[in-house]
Amino acid sequence: MSIAENLKHIQQQLPECVTLVAVSKTKPITDLQEAYHAGQRVFGENKIQEMTQKWEALPKDIQWHMIGHVQRNKVKYMAEYVSLIHGVDSLRLLKEINKQAKKHQRVISCLLQVHIAEESTKFGFSSAEIEEVLSAEEFTSLEHIKIVGLMGMATFTSDEEKISREFNSLQILFNDLKTKYKQRSNFDLQQLSMGMSADFPLAIAHGSTMVRVGSSIFGKRNYN
Ligand SMILES: *Cc1c(COP(=O)(O)O)cnc(C)c1O
Numbered sequence: 001m002s003i004a005e006n007l008k009h010i011q012q013q014l015p016e017c018v019t020l021v022a023v024s025k026t027k028p029i030t031d032l033q034e035a036y037h038a039g040q041r042v043f044g045e046n047k048i049q050e051m052t053q054k055w056e057a058l059p060k061d062i063q064w065h066m067i068g069h070v071q072r073n074k075v076k077y078m079a080e081y082v083s084l085i086h087g088v089d090s091l092r093l094l095k096e097i098n099k100q101a102k103k104h105q106r107v108i109s110c111l112l113q114v115h116i117a118e119e120s121t122k123f124g125f126s127s128a129e130i131e132e133v134l135s136a137e138e139f140t141s142l143e144h145i146k147i148v149g150l151m152g153m154a155t156f157t158s159d160e161e162k163i164s165r166e167f168n169s170l171q172i173l174f175n176d177l178k179t180k181y182k183q184r185s186n187f188d189l190q191q192l193s194m195g196m197s198a199d200f201p202l203a204i205a206h207g208s209t210m211v212r213v214g215s216s217i218f219g220k221r222n223y224n
Pocket of ligand 1: 023068195197
């Protein structure tokens with residue numbers, strides 16, 4: 001199937017309130033153009049340099065989401081245009097995003113990445129660490145960032161019960177934090193980013209509002 005057909009097929013499975021992030025990492029500009037012409041406006045990349053090259057080359061009404069691990073020294077390259085950063089996993093990184101956003105006189109929306117997988121290789125906060133950040137006085141003073149949600153990645157496994165448990169734990173944390181910290185001006189949980197090609201229907205069943213789908217749209221990635 002073509003990229004346009006794949007997009008249509010996936011959109012048909014998404015409730016209206018769920019945003020589809022088309023994960024285009026490693027894919028050529030022509031693939032993104034095809035998705036764009038099919039109506040897709042939200043793209044996800046995991047390398048800042050690659051995302052910036054694509055941003056420069058493509059129409060300016062695209063929303064660029066950084067979904068990968070972010071190195072602090074590279075935040076400056078995307079601060080001008082990035083629309084959502086999914087993988088925020090430290091207060092130090094938030095402070096750098098705040099600093100760079102201020103230079104461009106904007107507020108950058110961020111998601112806090114939560115470690116939900118039982119695997120040890122994935123990045124992210126524990127729930128205790130998130131509460132530590134949200135209670136820190138320093139956090140309250142960050143006026144150029146806004147935490148708009150949480151992001152999580154389930155274990156890479158075919159064990160659906162395990163994936164369900166992991167998504168469920170993130171949904172519970174999301175609902176807890178949403179009520180507990182609702183007074184903060186830079187914190188307003190709206191988005192729960194979870195679900196990829198293999199597990200997005202399960203993620204939606206657990207309250208996902210944003211799915212990050214790559215290979216089911218663009219085909220397998222070639223990392224060579
Ligand atoms: C690559 C990637 C995806 C998309 O994965 P697919 O299995 O190709 O849909 C989603 N989220 C993150 C964080 C990724 O790095």
